[in-house]
Amino acid sequence: MVRRTGMALFLAAFIGFLGLLTYGGFEIDDAAWSEIEQSSRWQDWHKQPFLDAIGELRGQSWSTPFGFVPAINAAIDKADEAMGDGVQFQKWDRQPYGLELARIASKSPIGGREGLFLFLTVGLACIGGLLYALPRIWLEPAGIKNNGVMFSKAKSRGWIGIGVGVFLIGLYIALYFHPAYIANWIRLTDPATRLISGNPDARASQWFFYGFLYTLSILVMGVRMMVHYRHSRYHLLRTVSIIFFQTGFAFLIPEILVALNKPWFDFKNAWPLNYTFFHGWSLDQFQNGGALGWFMLFWGIGLSLLLIPLLAAFFGKRWYCSWVCGCGGLAETLGDPYRHLSDKSLKAWKIERWLIHGVLVFAVIMTGATLANYLSEGKLLAEYTGPVQEWYGFLIGSIFAGVVGTGFYPFMGNRVWCRFGCPLAAILGIVQKYKSRFRITTNGGQCISCGNCSTYCEMGIDVRAYAQRGQNIIRASCVGCGVCAAVCPRGVLRLENGPEEGRYNEVSLLQIGDGKIDAA
Amino acid sequence: MAQHVVILGNGIAGITAARHIRKRCAETRITVVSGETDHFFSRTALMYIYMGHMKYEHTKPYEDSFWAKNRIELRRGWVAKVDTAGKALVFDDGSTLAYDSLVLATGSASNKFGWPGQDLPGVQGLYSYQDLESMEANTKGIQRGVVIGGGLIGIETAEMLHSRDIPVTFLVREPSWMSNVFPAEESELINREIRQNGIDLRLGAELDRIEAGPDGRAAAVVTKDGETIPCGFVALTVGVHPNIGFLKESEIETDRGILVDDHLRTNIPDVYAAGDCVQLRQAAPGRRPVEAVWYTGRAMGQTLARTLTGEPTPYLQGRWFNSAKFFDLEWQIYGEAPATLPDGVATLCWQHAEKPLLIRINYRESDQVVTGFQVMGVRYRHDACHRWLEDGRTLRYVLENLGAANFDPEFYREYESEVVALYNSKFPEAPVQLKRRRGLTGWIRSLRAS
Numbered sequence: 001m002v003r004r005t006g007m008a009l010f011l012a013a014f015i016g017f018l019g020l021l022t023y024g025g026f027e028i029d030d031a032a033w034s035e036i037e038q039s040s041r042w043q044d045w046h047k048q049p050f051l052d053a054i055g056e057l058r059g060q061s062w063s064t065p066f067g068f069v070p071a072i073n074a075a076i077d078k079a080d081e082a083m084g085d086g087v088q089f090q091k092w093d094r095q096p097y098g099l100e101l102a103r104i105a106s107k108s109p110i111g112g113r114e115g116l117f118l119f120l121t122v123g124l125a126c127i128g129g130l131l132y133a134l135p136r137i138w139l140e141p142a143g144i145k146n147n148g149v150m151f152s153k154a155k156s157r158g159w160i161g162i163g164v165g166v167f168l169i170g171l172y173i174a175l176y177f178h179p180a181y182i183a184n185w186i187r188l189t190d191p192a193t194r195l196i197s198g199n200p201d202a203r204a205s206q207w208f209f210y211g212f213l214y215t216l217s218i219l220v221m222g223v224r225m226m227v228h229y230r231h232s233r234y235h236l237l238r239t240v241s242i243i244f245f246q247t248g249f250a251f252l253i254p255e256i257l258v259a260l261n262k263p264w265f266d267f268k269n270a271w272p273l274n275y276t277f278f279h280g281w282s283l284d285q286f287q288n289g290g291a292l293g294w295f296m297l298f299w300g301i302g303l304s305l306l307l308i309p310l311l312a313a314f315f316g317k318r319w320y321c322s323w324v325c326g327c328g329g330l331a332e333t334l335g336d337p338y339r340h341l342s343d344k345s346l347k348a349w350k351i352e353r354w355l356i357h358g359v360l361v362f363a364v365i366m367t368g369a370t371l372a373n374y375l376s377e378g379k380l381l382a383e384y385t386g387p388v389q390e391w392y393g394f395l396i397g398s399i400f401a402g403v404v405g406t407g408f409y410p411f412m413g414n415r416v417w418c419r420f421g422c423p424l425a426a427i428l429g430i431v432q433k434y435k436s437r438f439r440i441t442t443n444g445g446q447c448i449s450c451g452n453c454s455t456y457c458e459m460g461i462d463v464r465a466y467a468q469r470g471q472n473i474i475r476a477s478c479v480g481c482g483v484c485a486a487v488c489p490r491g492v493l494r495l496e497n498g499p500e501e502g503r504y505n506e507v508s509l510l511q512i513g514d515g516k517i518d519a520a
Numbered sequence: 521m522a523q524h525v526v527i528l529g530n531g532i533a534g535i536t537a538a539r540h541i542r543k544r545c546a547e548t549r550i551t552v553v554s555g556e557t558d559h560f561f562s563r564t565a566l567m568y569i570y571m572g573h574m575k576y577e578h579t580k581p582y583e584d585s586f587w588a589k590n591r592i593e594l595r596r597g598w599v600a601k602v603d604t605a606g607k608a609l610v611f612d613d614g615s616t617l618a619y620d621s622l623v624l625a626t627g628s629a630s631n632k633f634g635w636p637g638q639d640l641p642g643v644q645g646l647y648s649y650q651d652l653e654s655m656e657a658n659t660k661g662i663q664r665g666v667v668i669g670g671g672l673i674g675i676e677t678a679e680m681l682h683s684r685d686i687p688v689t690f691l692v693r694e695p696s697w698m699s700n701v702f703p704a705e706e707s708e709l710i711n712r713e714i715r716q717n718g719i720d721l722r723l724g725a726e727l728d729r730i731e732a733g734p735d736g737r738a739a740a741v742v743t744k745d746g747e748t749i750p751c752g753f754v755a756l757t758v759g760v761h762p763n764i765g766f767l768k769e770s771e772i773e774t775d776r777g778i779l780v781d782d783h784l785r786t787n788i789p790d791v792y793a794a795g796d797c798v799q800l801r802q803a804a805p806g807r808r809p810v811e812a813v814w815y816t817g818r819a820m821g822q823t824l825a826r827t828l829t830g831e832p833t834p835y836l837q838g839r840w841f842n843s844a845k846f847f848d849l850e851w852q853i854y855g856e857a858p859a860t861l862p863d864g865v866a867t868l869c870w871q872h873a874e875k876p877l878l879i880r881i882n883y884r885e886s887d888q889v890v891t892g893f894q895v896m897g898v899r900y901r902h903d904a905c906h907r908w909l910e911d912g913r914t915l916r917y918v919l920e921n922l923g924a925a926n927f928d929p930e931f932y933r934e935y936e937s938e939v940v941a942l943y944n945s946k947f948p949e950a951p952v953q954l955k956r957r958r959g960l961t962g963w964i965r966s967l968r969a970s
Contacts, residue, residue, distance in 0.1 A: 141716055143848030147683040148572035231848070233931040345583060443927055444902025446843050446852070448814045449532070450565035455578040464581055485929055487573075489845040491852055491899035494927050499964060 003139075006131025013124035020121060020184045024108030026068040027061035028054070035104045041096065046083060053079040054101065065102065065181045072101050072180070098180030099206065108184050118188040122213070126220050133224040142231035144487050146456070154410075155337045161410035169407035176398040179206035196252065197259040208255070214330060215251045219243055221333035228336070234482045234495075238322060242329040250326045263289045265296050268324050270304040272363040273424035275397055277304075279389065280374045308424070309431050315497055316438025317428035318480020327417055330406065331458065332481060335414025339483065342413030342460035349460065352420050352477065359396055360426040366392045396421065415458040419477055429476030437497040438480065440473035442466060446492045453484035453493060467492055472505050522547040525828055526609060526619035528599055530554035531563060532814055533795025534625030536821025537828070542590050544829040550591070551617065553609065555598035557649050559584060563627075564814055566652050567676045571683040576649075602770045604788045621828055624767075624778055624786070624793040625821070628760035628812050635756075637730030642738035643754040646677050655680075655755075662686060662752025666741045668727045669758035670697050675710075675846050677755040678719050689720040689749050691741070696723060703859055705869055706851070709876045709896055713849040730754055760812055762797040775799050777810045782834040784824050792827070794820035804837040806856065813842060839909055841902060849876050854905035855892030857882055865891060868915065868946070870939040872897075879939050881918065888914040898935065899927040919943055919952045926958035934958050 028036070033055070042050055053075040062068035076097065080089055089097075110117045136145075154160035174182045189204040189212045204212075222243045229235035245268055254264045263285040271277040277300050286297040311319050321328045342348075366388050373385040405417030418425050432438060440463070447470070453463035459477040463484045466473045473484075473493070485493035525541060527534040530552050538550050552560075565579040587594055600612045602624075608616045630645025632638045642658050644651060655677075659665060665681040667674050670692030681688045694700060696707040697714065714721045726744040733739030741749045762777035773779045773787040777799030784792050795817035796810075803809040819838065826833040843852040857880055861867055869880040877897040883890045889912045893905045904925040908918050918925075922936040937954050944951040 141848055146571075146573040150569075150572040150575050152572075232929060233933075234929045237931055441927075443899070444906065445815060445818075445841065446902055448564040449562040449581045450568065451562060451574055451578045451581065452565075452568065455574050468581060482929060489850070490843040491850050491927060494899070495930060 002135045003132050006128045006133075006135075008128070010125050010128030010132060013121050013128055017121035017125065017185070020108070020110065020117065020188070021182065022064040023110070023184065024106060025061060025063040026065065026102065026105040027107050028057050028059065028105050029061075030058075032105050033058050036101065039100060039104070041100050043093070046079065046089065046093075049079040049082045050076065050097070052082070061107075065183070068102065068105065069098060069178060069180045072098055095177075095179055096205075098178070099183055099186065102180040102183030103187060103203070106184055106187070110184060110187055114188050115191040118191065122188065122216065126216060129220045130223060133220075133227050136227050137230065145228070146487070149337075149340060155340075157341065157411060161338075165407060165410040168409065169403055172398075172403040172407050175206050175210050176402055182206070182209075185209060193255070196255045199259070211251050211255075214326070215246050217334045218246045218329050221336070225333050225336050229483075229486060232482070232486050235486065238482065239333070241323045242332055245324045246326055246329045262292055263296065266326075267296075267299065268303075269326065270308055270424060271300065272304070272360065272367065272427070273325070273327070273422055274300075275363055275366070275392060275423075278367050278370050278374070280370070283374060304424075308428065312428045312431040312438075313436050314438075316436055316478070316480050316495075317425065317432045318438065318478070318495070320428060321418060321425060321479035322481045327401070327405065327422065328479060331409075331414040331418060335406075335409045335458070338409045338414045339458035340413070340455050341409075341411065342415060342419070342458055344454050344457070344460050344462050349462075352460070355420045356422065356426045356429070356477075359400070359421050360423040362392060362396065363423040413458055413460070415460075415479070418479065419459050425477070425479075432478065433474060433476040435500070436474075437500055437503075438474075439496065439498070439503050440466075440478065440484065441494045441496055442470055442472055443490075443492045443494065445470060446490045448490055450489065452487040452489065456483050456487045458483070463493070470505075472503060474504060522549050523620040524549040524551065524618070525621045525623065526617060527552045527623040527625060528554075528602075528609065529623075529625035529627055529795070529797075530557065530560045530594070531625060531627050531795060531817060532560075533627075533817035533821040534623060535560040536818050537623050537625065537794055537824045538592050538821075539590070540822050540825030541828055542592060544825060548829070549593070551593040551595055551619075552587075553595045553597060553599060553617065555596065558594060558596055559587070561649070563647075566646070566649070567680050569652060570655060570680045599766060601766055602772065602791075604771045604791060607790070619790075621790045621792065623824060623828075624772075624791065624797060625795045625817070626763045626766075626797045628796040629763040629765070630756060631759045631761055632756060633758065635727055635729055637732060637738065638756060640730055640732050640738045640754075641736065642752060643730055643756060645756050645760075646673055647760060655753075659684070659686060659753050664689065664749070664751040665753040665755065666691065666749055666751045667755045667757060668741070669756065670694055671757055671759055672844055673760070674755070674757035675714065677757055678714070679717075679847055681753075681755075682717055682719060686753075687718075687720070689722065689741075689751065690714065691722050691725040691727060691743065693726050694723065697721070699859060701859055703857065703861075703867075703869070703880070703894075705871060705878060706880070706894065706896055707859075709871075709878060710846050710849065713847050713876060717847045760796070762799065762810060762812075764797055783827055783832055784820060784835050792824055794824050800835075800837075807837045807840065811837075815841065839906060841906070849897055850899065851894075851896050852900055853892065853894045854900065854902065855882070855890070855909045857892040857894035868939070868943055870935065870942045872935065877935065879935065881915065881939075883915040888916060890915055890918050893925070900925045901927040915943070916952055920954065921956045923954060923956035923958045928958070 036054060037051065057071060057075055062071065076089055076094060149155050152158065179186060186204050186206050186209040189209045192212055193202045193204045193208050194200055222239050225239045226236055249268045250266050254266050258264050276282050286293040289296065308320055322332055369381045369385045369388050372380045373382065400421045401417045408416045447467040449464055449468045451464050453467060457463050458481060459479060461475050461478060463473055480495055482495055485495060525548055527538050534552060538552050541548055541550055559580050560582065561576065561579040562581060565574060568574045569576055569579065595617065597611045599609045601610050603610055608618045610616050628647060630647050644654055644658060646655060664687045666689045667678045668691050678688045678690045697710045699707045711721060728742045728744045730738050731740045731742060738754050739750065741751055741754055764774050764778055767774055771788055772791060778786055778793040778797050779799050779801055780786055780793050781801055784794055786793055796812040798820065800809040820835055823833050823835045839855060841854045864885050865882055866885045867880060867882045871878045875897065878895065879898055880894040881890060882892040890908060893900055919940050922939060923934065926934055926936060940952050940954045
């Protein structure tokens with residue numbers, strides 16, 4: 001009963017949230033126009049042609065962003081033409097300009113009541129989600145409860161799953177390329193950014209909105225994760241860790257740093273996952289950021305080159321990928337219901353190895369070019385650096401990590417990015433495979449080949465292939481989520497760290513003939 | 521010409537034999553015959569398909585391309601009889617398949633004991649893929665299911681129905697669940713687990729007959745006490761027997777199962793048997809001649825592969841181990857932990873005050889040598905227990921090192937110190953000190969120290 005109410009509340013809030021996109025429509029009336037004219041966001045060198053072009057839209061109105069955004073894009077194109085060759089609007093101008101115009105022209109009654117609407121949509125959705133998740137504690141005994149997962153329309157690529165996927169893909173495309181479409185959503189988080197920054201005039205960017213939503217998702221779905229695996233202290237602790245690092249390190253600390261006029265910096269997000277770390281603007285920012293800036297620079301380099309690989313050598317890549325990392329954090333919480341959708345075939349494994357190491361090579365080349373260009377003060381590779389950075393950012397940073405990485409949860413499982421794309425995971429995987437104390441131990445001959453471990457492996461590892469032979473599982477991709485060991489009905493698997501010697505074992509406990517122990 | 525090994529049955533025993541023959545010999549022609557499914561799947565995972573944890577595809581341990589790649593031919597069809605004189609299998613459609621060597625690995629079939637109504641629609645056992653399909657059909661829209669017989673398949677069937685919110689009545693003949701196999705403490709823990717999951721568990725209850733409704737399907741179960749339990753589905757899970765009906769008219773000697781010698785040879789040359797369908801002419805002390813267990817099938821298949829590739833190898837009933845999961849309660853056994861203690865064997869049995877956790881260690885009273893481990897709700901390391909049993913370690917030694925046997929996930933609470941404290945309270949004159957904490961490092965350290 002409570003669970004049904006929770007689900008109903010969540011659905012109502014979610015439909016309301018979708019409705020907000022178009023609620024009230026858009027109009028450039030006199031008030032909006034004067035606000036546009038007075039806005040300080042337009043850069044001087046193209047301000048006039050820009051205003052001329054937008055001015056032609058005065059008095060017009062649109063009922064949805066799908067009419068409004070193309071109209072202002074066309075206007076900016078016009079301004080471009082008017083300015084002639086050589087001085088064009090860049091992508092990074094268009095995005096905030098579009099968003100600013102959408103904010104001003106929005107006729108939605110959200111204005112001035114952002115907090116209320118935030119509560120009615122996102123807030124109620126969270127409450128609904130919690131009401132849905134929590135009663136399981138009292139309704140069913142603790143333990144693995146994957147009943148009906150394969151019949152579920154939400155979890156096994158049914159129409160609900162497809163719907164969720166389409167929503168996520170749309171959200172990411174809007175965030176990365178067309179934030180103007182979701183101006184009404186982004187505004188909702190204005191009160192939150194004001195609260196954190198202490199600046200009463202602060203406005204949420206699409207990235208603040210994204211971080212806010214991301215953190216809330218990890219929080220609420222983290223609670224669900226903890227309810228689902230409440231019998232397992234490994235999963236309880238791991239989920240608390242994920243929530244802690246996301247809320248503190250990825251969300252609050254960077255925002256507070258900005259409020260203190262320091263560079264936005266996520267202390268746990270290491271190169272090459274954080275691919276802009278060595279970009280010129282970023283390095284400049286560190287050098288101009290005083291002692292803290294220099295600390296960030298050295299910390300970031302040390303984290304990538306020393307701390308992360310070293311800890312992986314002791315504990316496996318899991319300490320980062322499923323205890324700390326933000327991408328991993330979302331995958332382990334929001335993505336947990338989709339973990340069984342990962343492809344376990346040998347073919348997928350082959351593609352995985354080519355792709356993830358390909359991205360790593362791409363990241364190294366891109367960063368190498370960036371550094372050469374930076375250190376030579378722009379002399380070296382001047383023509384190539386910009387485009388390479390841009391293509392990496394577009395293809396890898398936005399499309400692969402974001403649109404595909406999260407948008408494809410309901411289609412290909414929750415670790416698409418981590419498995420096929422993340423260059424940091426690639427480095428950690430190499431450490432884990434060749435120089436690490438981590439392995440998943442197979443418990444002698446107890447495996448019955450049932451397949452639960454492989455099915456619920458989010459990284460698409462065919463765990464059973466090893467377990468049924470009595471072999472330990474050591475795979476570059478394993479993020480140590482611990483779910484294979486949890487779903488095993490025979491107590492066959494244990495994640496553990498130990499001496500490297502004998503880590504790759506070849507024997508099982510099958511006794512043959514003369515009493516000798518033989519390889520399975 | 522390479523010899524042709526035909527394996528009848530694509531379960532764990534037959535497939536293990538096929539895989540290991542291929543591993544050891546590139547030339548042998550191998551054909552695996554099955555009427556049940558095209559490919560090998562894990563029989564023990566059937567329950568998870570019904571419960572929606574997995575699909576049938578997930579239960580196949582090898583990709584479909586594996587068989588062609590390893591040149592293991594698969595033939596789908598039901599065998600009607602074995603023509604040992606002509607060295608050929610005869611299928612139910614009359615076609616034949618010639619063999620040089622034959623491995624019979626036909627598994628089990630469900631028991632029925634002649635109850636009135638046992639063949640009604642809506643009454644079935646659960647063993648094969650076909651059984652799963654009929655259970656799917658038979659349980660559509662039913663108000664209640666009754667499970668008859670308190671064995672492993674019975675409790676799994678109860679769990680399957682429960683996973684779909686179908687109320688279950690579970691009739692068990694014994695006074696406590698599987699009390700013929702488990703000591704009282706373990707059995708009681710399982711009783712509690714079953715009831716905690718909302719199953720209507722009837723202990724000491726026996727089936728009298730199954731009654732049909734107006735539609736001719738099973739509609740009610742009547743117990744020996746005269747109670748009528750209305751239901752739409754009856755699972756008869758009163759054990760299994762070797763699936764050897766098709767051998768009745770053959771020359772192959774059978775009793776309860778296919779009789780084999782220590783090399784898994786039948787009385788007919790070039791005909792072997794492995795797995796559930798086997799009855800050993802000579803079982804090891806304390807072991808049964810028919811052992812319908814996954815691990816037994818696997819070990820037999822592996823042993824047979826050696827014999828069939830030129831290295832005759834006797835089948836050893838290695839040290840006993842087993843495991844299962846009863847709803848959320850996991851169980852593992854290494855060595856002996858029978859329902860009643862044999863003479864001269866004593867037991868140290870620790871139980872958590874509230875939670876369903878149990879650690880039992882059996883030992884000989886005369887020399888204190890440990891004879892078995894049984895754990896519930898706790899996982900133990902096979903390697904460690906096996907080694908201690910092989911090495912004839914004393915209870916004292918085992919307790920001192922007990923932490924090294926713990927196989928629970930990281931951060932779980934460890935109870936070994938409580939086991940040791942229990943021992944010390946029983947034998948205060950020479951208290952034991954726990955030396956090893958849990959984990960791999962602990963285990964490796966204890967290996968090095970010994």
